[in-house]
Amino acid sequence: MKTTLVTVLLLSIQLLFAQEITGSWQGELDVPGMKLPLIFHIKKEGEKLISTLDSPKQGATNIPVSTTSYTADQLALELPALGIYYSGKVTNESINGTFKQGGMELPLILSKIKGDGLAPKLYRPQTPKAPFTYKTEEVTFINSTDKNTLAGTLSEPNNFNKKQPILIMITGSGKQNRDSALFGHKPFAVIADDFAKKGIATLRLDDRGIGGSSKGSNDETSFNYATDINAAVLFLKAIGFENIGLIGHSEGGMIAPIVASTNKDVKFLVLMAGPGQPINELLVQQNYLAGKLAGMSEEALQKSSQINRMIYDFIKNYKGSTFDSDFEKFINSSSEKLPDDVKKQVSNAWFRYFIAFNPDEYVSKLKIPVLAINGSLDFQVPAKENLEAIKKSLTKAKNKNFETYEFQGMNHLFQECTTGAMSEYVEIEQTISPKVLDKMSSWISARK
Structure with a gap:
């Protein structure tokens, strides 16, 4: 009888703790260059605690937490896929703990949120909303080289002539969806919408393992991603498109020349903050x-x-x-x-x-029209050095039809900004400057 009583007592204590820890907890990481709010949502399913993480400034919500454990007054949260670990001591309505990721350890105090605990919505006025004045179609196709499936959205102006320009959009580093969503912004959706209204078609794709696209291998590289874009060119060619271009941002601006240097069905390139330096x-x-x-x-x-x-x-x-x-x-x-x-x-x-990649190996082979653009406050791919390097490589190729252009006062995402720091990416409501959209669309329209 005593054993049963002790067991019941321990179970009651555990339930009490679980009930106290459930809810939404918010704190702010002081990382170099910015303050980063984080919100953990903890709830109970049966006898098990489960959690999700929101990072409002990064536009990320409902990220699953792999392990949530709460013993006595100690909370531990683990997201090994992101290399994130948090542990802290619970005292009344706060948790005093340590956040670990990427070799850094930072103090993080979480406070309980009253109400629904939902992350505040970010205002992004340029994000397109249905109904659209152009056609959109969900498409899938196979990369015959790596045998993976790719999914995306084909945006096509009404009464579109397939001899008019269509661009395949190539995302930057990291796993991104077809909208290249980041910090609540959807730049590729904004570009596709703007282009379609100006008579230009686009195909934007989910990266491998994101959205409707299947996973790749564990040892894939940018060269593998180039085979995805090559497969997209073949797909568009097979369904009748004749004037196919590529538009790549950041690492996408590195992948585009790889494809164009070997696939003669690529007729022109737009490189947005693409690297030119080694x-x-x-x-x-x-x-x-x-x-x-x-x-x-x-x-x-x-x-x-x-x-x-x-x-x-x-x-x-x-x-x-x-x-x-x-x-x-x-x-x-x-x-x-x-x-x-x-x-x-x-x-x-x-x-x-x-790290071993040198863009010159591919850019110096390009004879097709190229537009390379960058922002003067881009710290990730600095404009002066990289536009100059791209110009040098295209000159080496004896390319007679290219343009490089530096937008003053713009960052890596082509937002009009003050310093170019990453902390501004989320704070700026503008997704991409209309000046950039107009420059790209006018240049592309001349490729008829």
């Missing part, structure tokens, strides 16, 4: 500028650049077959210590291909 050089500069915007000291910036350059040079010049063990030896022989998750990123096939 990527290892670009990333050293990108990291330096990001740190500067975040307020790092010049001494810390130089130290960081030195470490990054050392790592990137090793990756770019590596010719062996046992990368992980050789990189471990290389790091151990230096005075630098890297967190395990950083080592994992470095050994990733995509990252290694990316």
Whole structure:
């Protein structure tokens, strides 16, 4: 009888704790360059606690938390897919804990939210809303090279002549949907809508493993993504489109020339903040500028650049077959210590291909019309160096039909901004400047 009583008592305590922890909890991470609000929603299903995460400034909601555990007054939340771990002590209506991701550990105090706990809606006035004045069609097709399925949206003006321009849209780094959704913005949806109203058709696609597109392999690289775009060109060609172009943003502006350099059905390119410099050089500069915007000291910036350059040079010049063990030896022989998750990123096939990539290898082969644009306040792909490098490569190709253009006062997303810092991406209501939309559409319309 005593054993039964103790068991019931313990169960009652656990239920009490579970009831107290359920609800929505909000805190703010102080990360370099910005304040990042986070909201955890915790609820009880049967005897189990389950949670989701919202990051309002990033436009991300209902991210599943893999593990939610609450013992006595200690809460632990784990999202291993994103490398996120949070643990904290619960006291009344707050949780005092530590947030870990990407080798960094930051204090994060969560406070209980009264009401529904929903993340505030972000105002994005340019996001198109149905009904549309043009045709949209959901399409799927197979990449015969890698055997994966791709899904997307074909936006076509009414009474469209298939000899008129159509562009395949190519997203930047990271898994993105067909709208290239980020921080509540949907830039590819905005571009497709604007183009369709001006007589230009588009095909925008979900990246591998996102939306309606099937997963790829664990060791895929930008070159694999180029086979997706090549498959899209073949798909459009097969259904009668004749004037096919590519429009790529950031890494998409790196992938577009790979495809165009070998597929003669690509008639023109638009490169939006596409890299022209060797990527290892670009990333050293990108990291330096990001740190500067975040307020790092010049001494810390130089130290960081030195470490990054050392790592990137090793990756770019590596010719062996046992990368992980050789990189471990290389790091151990230096005075630098890297967190395990950083080592994992470095050994990733995509990252290694990316670091070793030189856009000139492909851009210098292009004879077709090219428009390369960038914003003067872009710290991720700095305008001056990269537009100049693209111009140099196209000149080497003896390309007689290209234009480079730098938009003053715009960031990597082509928003009109103040500093170009990442913190502005979410704060600015504008998704993409109308000046950029007009420049691209007028240039494309001349490709008839």
